[in-house]
Amino acid sequence: MSAAPAIDVTGLTKRFGPKTVVDGFSIQVRRGQIYGFLGPNGSGKTTTIRMLCGLLLPDGGSGTCLGFDIVREAWQIKRRVGYMTQRFSLYEDLSIKENLDFVARLYGLPDRPARVAAALDRLGLAHRRDQLAGTLSGGWKQRLALAACILHGPELLLLDEPTAGVDPKARREFWDEIHALAADGMTVLVSTHYMDEAERCHRICYLAYGRLLADGTVEEVVRASGLRTWYVAGPDARIAALARELAGRPGVEMVAPFGAALHVSGSDRARLDAAIAAYRDEPELRWRESGPGLEDVFIHLMNGVRDQFAPAAGKAAAAAGPARRAAP
Numbered sequence: 001m002s003a004a005p006a007i008d009v010t011g012l013t014k015r016f017g018p019k020t021v022v023d024g025f026s027i028q029v030r031r032g033q034i035y036g037f038l039g040p041n042g043s044g045k046t047t048t049i050r051m052l053c054g055l056l057l058p059d060g061g062s063g064t065c066l067g068f069d070i071v072r073e074a075w076q077i078k079r080r081v082g083y084m085t086q087r088f089s090l091y092e093d094l095s096i097k098e099n100l101d102f103v104a105r106l107y108g109l110p111d112r113p114a115r116v117a118a119a120l121d122r123l124g125l126a127h128r129r130d131q132l133a134g135t136l137s138g139g140w141k142q143r144l145a146l147a148a149c150i151l152h153g154p155e156l157l158l159l160d161e162p163t164a165g166v167d168p169k170a171r172r173e174f175w176d177e178i179h180a181l182a183a184d185g186m187t188v189l190v191s192t193h194y195m196d197e198a199e200r201c202h203r204i205c206y207l208a209y210g211r212l213l214a215d216g217t218v219e220e221v222v223r224a225s226g227l228r229t230w231y232v233a234g235p236d237a238r239i240a241a242l243a244r245e246l247a248g249r250p251g252v253e254m255v256a257p258f259g260a261a262l263h264v265s266g267s268d269r270a271r272l273d274a275a276i277a278a279y280r281d282e283p284e285l286r287w288r289e290s291g292p293g294l295e296d297v298f299i300h301l302m303n304g305v306r307d308q309f310a311p312a313a314g315k316a317a318a319a320a321g322p323a324r325r326a327a328p
């Protein structure tokens, strides 16, 4: 495996009309790494991923993907990339095997039957090979789409929200497969709105309004946020009232209900502690301090930036309200 990074880009910028949808994006991705792209809808994840691999020309910035220049050698990159788009794009009235055979023909692959058989085996699709794609459940469709992506032996996989709407067991199996591919040296860029999937990435980045707000391992991103979180549990009615009482108090930046518990977060520890002090001895409440969850961190990051895409100033404030859950 080469020691050179799979992706090394600086200052990538993309404008659509007057809108700068990706603004000075820089990143390095090692080979064999699973890199998660997170951020609210429309934050520029897909646009960034497409520029990284030569599918879209940047308006500014430079860099390499798989050792090729993303502007001048985009065609070299495209041949080495497998791209799984958000929508299932295979033929529903063809069987699994026919779909894969069709894709193998599109790529002009020489040893088609062997390649199709290998992909069927690898993704556990062999026993369903004759089933029409249109009759597959969401999880199996995603498996088929993944099989189609790896048929030509790409070095880099781009997965754009690959498991949206797929049940947890199928998602877990899909991710096991992604890890197996990465262990074989495949580099994977994956966009997702699921926190559990973010935690399965080697590294993640968080984009909002086209800007990179955080980048690192999950642990690094959580630590860098500087956020403190108290978890408080108690009777439902008391917790609901407490959420209202705490929201907006000085030092409390976010209050988020999770079942019969609240996450109460702030970045100034002393002010946060002062805000909750009066409630700490309430007998029916159980308090515990811990690191924030990734979702808390992402909402915190969002609250700190201005929505430059909003038509009027009001939208930024709307993104910053307390007691908000993450964006998926």
Ligand SMILES: Nc1ncnc2c1ncn2[C@@H]1O[C@H](COP(=O)(O)OP(=O)(O)OP(=O)(O)O)[C@@H](O)[C@H]1O
Binding pocket: 016, 021, 039, 040, 041, 042, 043, 044, 045, 046, 047, 048
């Ligand atoms: N071809 C295009 N022409 C004009 N605007 C575009 C084009 N492609 C994307 N955009 C705009 O760029 C912004 C970023 O879109 P992008 O799809 O990259 O975001 P995203 O983070 O992937 O969103 P989602 O999570 O909803 O998939 C959006 O405002 C989108 O409307």
